[in-house]
Amino acid sequence: MTDTDTDTDPGTVAANTHVQTLEVLEVIAETADAVSVVLEVPDRLVTKFRYLPGQFLTVQVPGATDGDPAVARCYSLSSSPHLDDHLIITVKRVAGGHASNWICDRLRAGDRLTVLSPSGKFVPRSLHQDLLLVGAGSGATPLLSIAKSTLIGGSGAIFFFYANRCEEDIIFASELEEIMVEFPDRFAVRHHLDDRDGQVTRDYLANRLEPYGKCDVYLCGPDGFMTVAREALADAGVPESHVHTEIFQSLSGDPFADIVIPPITEGAEDARVRVEVAGEEHNLSWPREVPLLDVLLSKGIDAPYSCREGACSACACTIRSGDVRMLRNDTLVDADLAAGLTLACQAVPISDEVEIEFDQ
Ligand SMILES: Cc1cc2nc3c(=O)[nH]c(=O)nc-3n(C[C@H](O)[C@H](O)[C@H](O)COP(=O)(O)OP(=O)(O)OC[C@H]3O[C@@H](n4cnc5c(N)ncnc54)[C@H](O)[C@@H]3O)c2cc1C
Ligand code: FES
Structure with a gap:
């Protein structure tokens, strides 16, 4: 340490x-x-x-x-x-x-x-479990990476529900076909086309996804689709803690800028944090109003981050014990919070002692 x-x-x-x-x-x-x-x-x-x-x-x-x-x-x-x-x-x-x-x-x-x-936390817990992937449009991007990795690097099977407006809009159409041919027993895609099948509705999706209700789910797509999909997954009996989401939104700040390390004054009222970054443990004083990422950067600890505005989840880390609050959170959903995730760029301590791990 x-x-x-x-x-x-x-x-x-x-x-x-x-x-x-x-x-x-x-x-x-x-x-x-x-x-x-x-x-x-x-x-x-x-x-x-x-x-x-x-x-x-x-x-x-x-x-x-x-x-x-x-x-x-x-x-x-x-x-x-x-x-x-x-x-x-x-x-x-x-x-x-x-x-x-x-x-x-x-x-x-x-x-x-x-x-x-x-960076990012939209990562399967294991490549050896069966997964349900639910996506629309460009939401297929991280899902393709997860599918290929599970099939090649693990033993899990994948069902992918992929919605688009029409056939010409399907991204990765031929790659998905090739993967189905190569892994006929472990990979299946259900293409949903609005111009053929109508708009995706909550009931329709719940019926399609119900057989996969025991799987971990990775969900990514436009806002409206994500809302319908979350409701449908709940109807299909999938516990919220099994639903992992990636929210696509634009950043407003400049994460490429040099880092200005804020003046940090340590004092008797500070909390203590035991934090593991890249396998190394650090035991630090954590001033009550200073986000964890700033504390780490001020100590020269190379923690992951991108936007530093609570919008991307690059700095997501897991609270092992103790309590924190986030100054802002535009990316973690209830299931992430229930799993103990927080954003280092926004987290300040509530309890006197906190243990945190960067596990991605
Ligand atoms: C973790 C993460 C992963 C992502 N992965 C992908 C991915 O794999 N593929 C992908 O395609 N995208 C992805 N995105 C989304 C991507 O980052 C961008 O948000 C997206 O490409 C839109 O950016 P843009 O600059 O083209 O649009 P922007 O310029 O940000 O505009 C977005 C929308 O807002 C409107 N708008 C812009 N300015 C104004 C204004 N002043 N007033 C009113 N309306 C306005 C625009 O008309 C447009 O409809 C991801 C986002 C995140 C956070
Ligand atoms: S760095 Fe983007 S949410 Fe913290």
């Missing part, structure tokens, strides 16, 4: 060690509205870019016009660490959206993309 971690000078600016630049090897048109971007990881960065199925990259995209600041967006990896040599993100256009259209229209092989290393 490290009791005497070195303080970084409070109020100083530290380089953001998660920022890297990767070369775009290929941009693959998946549908008229979606592309996959294949990124090369040089040997020197292989460790920094190790990832788990379901995690995402944060990508920097130039501002709308010259002089506008760059924007940051998260994109899930559709590649699998068990199969694919390169990192692949898959991006679907959002009507009127800035970054998704820039990536679909402007990004080319040979360009360099500034990214943050992979």
Whole structure:
């Protein structure tokens, strides 16, 4: 255990060690509205870019016009660490959206993309359990990574309910077919097409998903679809604690900026936190109003993060004992909270002693 971690000078600016630049090897048109971007990881960065199925990259995209600041967006990896040599993100256009259209229209092989290393908590607990995947549109991106990883790196079987407006909108159509041929006993996809089957409704979905009610569920898609799917899963008898969700939303801050470490004054009223990051334990003083991530960064501890605004879940960690409260939370759902997750960038202590583990 490290009791005497070195303080970084409070109020100083530290380089953001998660920022890297990767070369775009290929941009693959998946549908008229979606592309996959294949990124090369040089040997020197292989460790920094190790990832788990379901995690995402944060990508920097130039501002709308010259002089506008760059924007940051998260994109899930559709590649699998068990199969694919390169990192692949898959991006679907959002009507009127800035970054998704820039990536679909402007990004080319040979360009360099500034990214943050992979993070996120939308990761299966085990690759040896049967999973129900429920997705719509670009929500298939992390689900494909989870499916490939389970089939190749584990022994679980997968049922994937995948909704789209029409056949032309199905992302990964041929890849999904190939996986079904390769794993006929362990992988099945049910394509739902609005123009053929009608809009997905709560009753319809509950009936389709009921046979898989004992599985852990990974759910990702547009807001309206997620609401219907959560209700349908409850009707199908799936306990909320089995439903894992990834919420797609745009970031507003700049996670690529240098880190300004706030002045942190330790005092007698501080809580104590025992925190495990990357297998190393630290025993630290935790001032009552300072988010855990700031405490860790001020000690030079390389914890995962991206947005630092409670929107992406990159900094999610598990409370092993004690109580905290979050200043803001736009990403963890009730099932995550019930599982003990919190956001390090927003968590401040309630109890005097807290034990926390970063387990992704
Ligand atoms: C963890 C995570 C993983 C994700 N993974 C993926 C993925 O794998 N694939 C994927 O395609 N997406 C993914 N996303 C979503 C992605 O990060 C972006 O949110 C998405 O691409 C839209 O970004 P944009 O810049 O194109 O749109 P934005 O410019 O952010 O606009 C979004 C919407 O808001 C509207 N809007 C913008 N500005 C205004 C304004 N001032 N007033 C009113 N309306 C406005 C736009 O018209 C548009 O409809 C993920 C998000 C998260 C958090
Ligand atoms: S870093 Fe994004 S939620 Fe904490």
